[in-house]
Amino acid sequence: MLKEEDYFAHHVTEPFRxxxxxxxxxxWRAFLESFAYLPPFNRMFGKVSPSYAESYWYCMGGLxxxxxxxxxxxxxxxxxxxxxxxxxxHAGIVMKSMHYWSAQAFFFFxxxxxxxxxxxxxxxxxxxxxxxxxxxxxxxxLGENLFGLLARGDWESQFVSMHSDDMLFTAPFLxxxxxENFTSALIIHVALIPFVLVVLIGVHVxxxxxxxxxxxx
Amino acid sequence: xxxxxxxxxxxxxxxxxxxxxxxxxVGLFVVAVVMVLGFAVGSPDWPQATIKKVxxxxxxxxxxxxxxxxxxxxxxxxxTHEYGMSDPAKRLVIDPLKxxxxxxxxxxxxxxxxxxxxxxxxxxxxxxxxxxxxxxxVGTNGMGGGGMGTTPVPxxxxxxxxxxxxxxxxxxxxxxxxxxxxxxxxxxxxxxxPSNVYQYTNIWLYDQPYLLNTxxxxxxxxxxxxxxxxxxxxxxxxxxxxxAIAHVELPGGSTGLGFIFWNGLIALFFVVLFPLVPGFxxxxxxxxxxxxxxxxxxxxxxNYKANVPSSGVTQDAAKI
Numbered sequence: 001m002l003k004e005e006d007y008f009a010h011h012v013t014e015p016f017r018x019x020x021x022x023x024x025x026x027x028w029r030a031f032l033e034s035f036a037y038l039p040p041f042n043r044m045f046g047k048v049s050p051s052y053a054e055s056y057w058y059c060m061g062g063l064x065x066x067x068x069x070x071x072x073x074x075x076x077x078x079x080x081x082x083x084x085x086x087x088x089x090h091a092g093i094v095m096k097s098m099h100y101w102s103a104q105a106f107f108f109f110x111x112x113x114x115x116x117x118x119x120x121x122x123x124x125x126x127x128x129x130x131x132x133x134x135x136x137x138x139x140x141x142l143g144e145n146l147f148g149l150l151a152r153g154d155w156e157s158q159f160v161s162m163h164s165d166d167m168l169f170t171a172p173f174l175x176x177x178x179x180e181n182f183t184s185a186l187i188i189h190v191a192l193i194p195f196v197l198v199v200l201i202g203v204h205v206x207x208x209x210x211x212x213x214x215x216x217x
Numbered sequence: 218x219x220x221x222x223x224x225x226x227x228x229x230x231x232x233x234x235x236x237x238x239x240x241x242x243v244g245l246f247v248v249a250v251v252m253v254l255g256f257a258v259g260s261p262d263w264p265q266a267t268i269k270k271v272x273x274x275x276x277x278x279x280x281x282x283x284x285x286x287x288x289x290x291x292x293x294x295x296x297t298h299e300y301g302m303s304d305p306a307k308r309l310v311i312d313p314l315k316x317x318x319x320x321x322x323x324x325x326x327x328x329x330x331x332x333x334x335x336x337x338x339x340x341x342x343x344x345x346x347x348x349x350x351x352x353x354x355v356g357t358n359g360m361g362g363g364g365m366g367t368t369p370v371p372x373x374x375x376x377x378x379x380x381x382x383x384x385x386x387x388x389x390x391x392x393x394x395x396x397x398x399x400x401x402x403x404x405x406x407x408x409x410x411p412s413n414v415y416q417y418t419n420i421w422l423y424d425q426p427y428l429l430n431t432x433x434x435x436x437x438x439x440x441x442x443x444x445x446x447x448x449x450x451x452x453x454x455x456x457x458x459x460x461a462i463a464h465v466e467l468p469g470g471s472t473g474l475g476f477i478f479w480n481g482l483i484a485l486f487f488v489v490l491f492p493l494v495p496g497f498x499x500x501x502x503x504x505x506x507x508x509x510x511x512x513x514x515x516x517x518x519x520n521y522k523a524n525v526p527s528s529g530v531t532q533d534a535a536k537i
Contacts, residue, residue, distance in 0.1 A: 025238075032238035049235040055512035059243060066244055070251060083413075087262065096262075098255030105251060107456035119510050121501040123492035135488045145454055155263035156448050158415075159432050162423035166295045167439065171473035178299050180419040183411070216230060217507045 016047075053213045060113035061208070067106035068201060072194070074099040079190050083153050096152075103145060110138060122214040130207040137200040144193040150185035161185070231514070261450035268406075268418060271427045272397035277371035279397055281351045282424040283390035286310050287344030291424045299416060306340075309421055310393060313405050317396055325392045328385035335384065343384035350379045367433045368426040439464050440471065459483060 016037040021030040035041060077095055078086050085092035114134075117123060123131035150161050161180035169179055178184050272279045285291035286305045293305035302308055314321070314329050321329065332340060354376065355369040379387070396402045406417035422428050429438070437443035444461040447453035460480055469475030491497050501507060 029238045032241050035241055036235075036237040047235055047237070048232050051230045051233045051514045052511040054233060054236055054514075055510060057510045059240070062240070063243065063247060066247060070248065093259065093262065094255050097258070097260035098251055100260035101251045101254040101258075104452060105247060107454075111456065116510055118491075119501050119504070119506045121498070121507070124498070128492055131492055132488050135484070139484065142457065142460070145456075149454070152262075153265065154261065155265055156261060158265055158419050158422065159428055159437065159448075162419055162428065163432070163439065163443075165299075166292065166423075167471070168473050168476060170295060171477055174473070174477075175298050178416060180296075180299075181414050181416045183413045186413075216511065217502050 050213055050216070052216050057112070057116045058213070060109050060116055063109040064106060064113050065201065065205060067102055067109055068197075070102040071099065071106060072198075074102055075190065075194070083186075087153050103148070106141070107145075110141070114138070120214060121217050124214065127211055127214055130204060130211065133200060133204050133207070137197065137204060140193060140197060140200065144189060144197065147179075147185050147189035147193065150179050151182065151189045153182065157182075157185075233514075261447040261453070263448045266422055266428060266431075268397050268403040268421060269400045271422060271425055272394060272402075275370045275425065275427050276394055276398070277351075277373050277376055278425040278427055279394045280373075280376050280387075280390045281348070281371055281426075282421075283310055283393050284344050284348040284351060284386060286424060287386060287389075288341050288348050290348065293420050293424050296420050299420070301410075301416070302420065305420075305424075308417065309424070310389065312409075313396060313402055314389060314392055316405055317392075317401055320396070320401065321392055325388055328388035328392070331385040332389060339384070343382065343386045346381050347379075347383040347386045347390075350381050350383070351376060354379070367430040370426050370430075 016034065018030055018034060021033060024030075025033075036047065074095055078092075078099060081092060081095075086096040087093070117131065117134075146160075146164070150157050150164075158180075165179050169175055169177055177188075282291060286293060286309050289306070291305055293302070293309060296302055297305065311329075311333070314325075318326060318329070332343075335343075351371050355371050376387075393402070396405070402421070403418060406421065407415075410416065432438050432443065433441070435448055437446055437448055439461075442461055442465060444457045444464060445453050445455050460476070463479035463483065464470045464476055467475070467479045470479050491500075
């Protein structure tokens with residue numbers, strides 16, 4: 001019989017011996033798996049998990065996080081080179097496009113992640129706190145998306161900045177923000193919201209690691 | 218590798234070695250897709266509208282906007298709370314004209330002085346008369362944003378033939394049009410701002426019928442589900458679908474406060490009611506759609522059906 005302690009035993013790190021693993025599963029799987037045991041990832045991934053969670057549906061949160069890393073990398077490059085580069089040179093336009101598609105990937109995987117959490121009732125009990133943190137992160141990333149659009153510097157930026165300023169940014173508190181002010185929108189997009197997002201996602205991932213995979217329904 | 222296995226209904230699963238080997242492959246695949254799309258498909262990038270181009274294309278719109286800025290009915294009066302804006306008449310008409318007095322003809326300078334010498338009610342009256350006269354030429358009361366129909370742009374021939382108690386306003390409007398068309402106005406707005414602040418330029422442009430009309434013609438205003446669309450590109454922010462529904466379909470959702478209210482209510486449902494309230498929180502359990510999500514381990518299914526003690530059965534998640 002599986003006891004509760006055994007269930008939570010999957011949070012314990014498993015030892016990894018390359019030779020042994022290679023004999024078990026062949027070279028390529030052993031090679032690919034070895035990444036999980038590298039120092040930065042060693043404490044991040046559960047090396048064993050309940051069998052029902054071995055479906056791609058359980059990878060969606062991880063892929064959302066991965067897309068976020070792509071957004072950070074492409075976003076940092078765009079930040080260093082600046083608006084003239086990203087809207088005026090071929091390399092810049094490609095990098096901006098990769099940033100755009102990384103955002104599409106981020107929300108695509110995020111939606112699938114939310115659907116997985118709903119269908120498996122993974123918000124039950126103490127996990128609700130992390131569920132709520134996840135949703136706050138989601139809402140904030142929608143705001144991040146809006147300010148990214150405003151900071152692009154094209155026709156859509158001009159129109160949406162004024163259209164949103166006359167609708168959303170006339171509300172109390174929000175009226176303090178000037179969306180049609182390019183510099184302000186850019187700072188909010190590249191510094192303010194990402195900083196909060198990094199903190200929230202860090203807490204979210206840490207809690208997932210600490211609480212483990214939710215029990216099956 | 219089996220760490221433990223159960224055949225009871227609550228815990229019919231085993232602890233298996235996680236199939237981490239798939240992660241680097243899936244990660245590389247995502248990077249490859251993002252790179253290919255970035256190179257081959259690109260991203261939305263429609264050229265910016267400029268004051269010079271817009272005023273050359275629709276001079277009648279620029280003249281009308283001046284009248285509305287001076288009588289206090291322009292769209293920019295929604296933006297008076299912006300830092301540095303306060304009064305659109307001063308910021309978008311009077312100050313640019315004063316700054317460019319060296320470029321104005323004696324006639325235009327006299328008009329500006331005549332306007333400044335008059336009291337506020339006289340100034341507003343002149344501008345209001347001119348605004349109404351222009352409105353008559355197009356048969357509508359003009360801009361302000363939000364409506365589904367486009368705003369007709371008054372023709373210059375009709376504007377130039379208007380007569381009435383307009384004071385110096387028509388001459389001032391022609392001066393602004395000249396400064397807009399020769400590029401001075403754009404440079405002036407940038408010159409009085411710290412670098413890369415396009416605030417006054419954007420506010421000025423939104424007073425013209427051009428920007429909103431173009432958006433309406435392309436189906437891009439919020440009422441036309443513009444929140445999830447991009448100009449000239451097939452994929453937009455589709456993930457804003459829930460706020461877009463709140464904006465288009467729900468009563469009052471097109472106002473700022475209504476939009477925040479509905480979105481707040483939807484957020485409250487998903488964050489608090491759905492996961493915590495008894496009944497709601499059990500919906501996934503009764504829907505049983507989790508069956509589509511969970512990995513099915515054939516060995517475990519067999520064990521469960523046969524109710525055979527499963528100790529000793531070895532399996533590998535990587536093979537599932």
